[in-house]
Amino acid sequence: MFKKIIAGAGIALVALFAVPTAAQALYAPEDSITVTGTPAPGGTVTVTIDAAFTPGEDVSFTLTGENASAATLAVFKAAVETKSLTKAADASGSAALDVTLPANASGTYTITGTGLSSGIVGTAAVTVVAGDGSGTDDGDGLAVTGGTALTAIWIAGGALALGIVLLLVRTMRRKASV
Structure with a gap:
């Protein structure tokens, strides 16, 4: 028993110190990450993470x-045909990357820059705007996802489920009071 x-106290002690350590990732401030350009199939966007890394540090994108x-991921116009690229941050600790999206791009793309020595992580999400006239763009620059109809269905289903629960509770209360 002892x-x-x-053993339980040892596991609790390890969890007390190990779990918070695992959750201590360093993230670049959200306002230091900028995306310029229009994300469209075949288009190019530039992702810049300003002054987050150690000057001269290698950053893996x-x-x-x-x-x-x-x-295509590009560094100063030199294209590399791959999904990842490592480059050095400049003297101010900033790193920028040009991303040319594929011609058949669709959906959301995540670009992540990780400082290889500092461990600082900067993430930007880029949602591709449909521009092929296929009806996936309703004119406001955003892809149509059908979220409005799906949301209405979920709300109606939730209201129906709530109504059923209320009827069951009412019936149970009547039976209990008799």
Whole structure:
């Protein structure tokens, strides 16, 4: 019995110190990350993370999204056909990356810059605007996702479920009072 108590206390002690350490990622301030350009199929956007990294530090950029392997990541006009790229931050600790999206780009792409020595992480999300006239753009510059109809269905389903629960509660209360 005493061994179980000691083992439990040891696990609790490890969890007390290990779990908070794992959650201590350093993130670049959101206002230091800028995306310029219009994200469109075949278009180019520039992601800049200002003054977050150690000057001269290597920064690993990764691109995640549908058809991301067809994208081009560029550093000062020198294109690299890959989904990840490492470059050095400038003297102010800033790093910028030009991303040319694939011709068949769709959905949201995530560009992440990670300082290889500081561990600082900066993330930007880029949502591709449909521009092919296929009806996926309703004129406001945003892709149509059908969220309005789906939201209405979920609200109606929730109202129906709430009504059923209220009827069941009312019936149970009547039976209990008789």
